[in-house]
Amino acid sequence: MTSEEVFQGFSARKPRNSGTTPSPPSPSTLPGPPPPPTPDLAGTFALFAQLLTHAVSISTSDTIERNNVRDPDLFDGSNSGQLRVFFAQLELVFKARPRTFNSAEKKVTYALSYLKGTALQWFEPYLLEGDSETPPVFMSDYQAFQDELRVNFGPYDISGDAEQELESLQMSNSDRISWYITEFNHLATQVRWGSSALRYQFYRGLPARLKDHICLVGKPDSLLGAPDFGPVLG
Incomplete structure (x- = not known):
């Protein structure tokens, strides 16, 4: 047996570099980020349509509340016989716009805006007081407001x-x-x-x-x- 034929045994050492460097994996073989979830277009459009319908219904309702009855005539207190008509016209507005006039104070404020002349001058001091600590009841209670007008500008009998x-x-x-x-x-x-x-x-x-x-x-x-x-x- 020649010396070249002698078994040298297994070695734990790494083999020597043969002079060739292994190429890195190509980008096509690397795992990429997971694809984004496909949007639910049908559900999105359905939700948008629902919101749009709701907005249109609110807008239409508000328009109907504003436009389906005319505003009352101005009341100046010179003709006591017109006070009853003035109250009737106000009541029509309140019935046509229940969401707008959902409190007695809002009704009083609206009614005051349709007074003029002597009738408005009667309430003027209370309007100019601003946030008074003891405002009169008729400035926030519609029934009391009506009574105040009847006493001062309604028929005597x-x-x-x-x-x-x-x-x-x-x-x-x-x-x-x-x-x-x-x-x-x-x-x-x-x-x-x-x-x-x-x-x-x-x-x-x-x-x-x-x-x-x-x-x-x-x-x-x-x-x-x-x-x-x-x-x-x-």
Whole structure:
């Protein structure tokens, strides 16, 4: 056995560098970051549509609250008979905009903005006081505000004035029966008359041609059973 053929055994030493350097792995073989999750477009659009619908419904509701009834006429306190109409116009606004006027104080503030002349001057000192420690109740309570206006600018004797107007109410031949009925009912709600007295006064204020028609068909037992004046008026 020659010396070249002698087994040299296993060695723990690293083999010598053969002169070639191993190439690093290519980028295509390296693991990359995980891909971003695919967005749920259908869910996103559905949520956006829901929010848009809600916003439009709120906007539409607010517009309806603002525009479906006109504002009241200004009240200056010179005509006590207009106070009742002023309150009725305010009530229409409050009923049409319940979310806007959801407190008594908001109603008072709105009503004050439609006063002028002597009526506004009456409340002027309380408005200019600002945040007073003891503001009057009628500046925040709508019922008290109405009472304050009635005492100072309403009719002195509501029932007595209505009785006088009711007794003098007359329908002429050129008037419409709808006008007469409206005026009569407006005054009748302010007096303390019984049904018999009201029926008599209603008949008394009619023109002769309508009285003749009633005599033919018979007098009603109540104002609700008033005869049909269509044949006479036509």
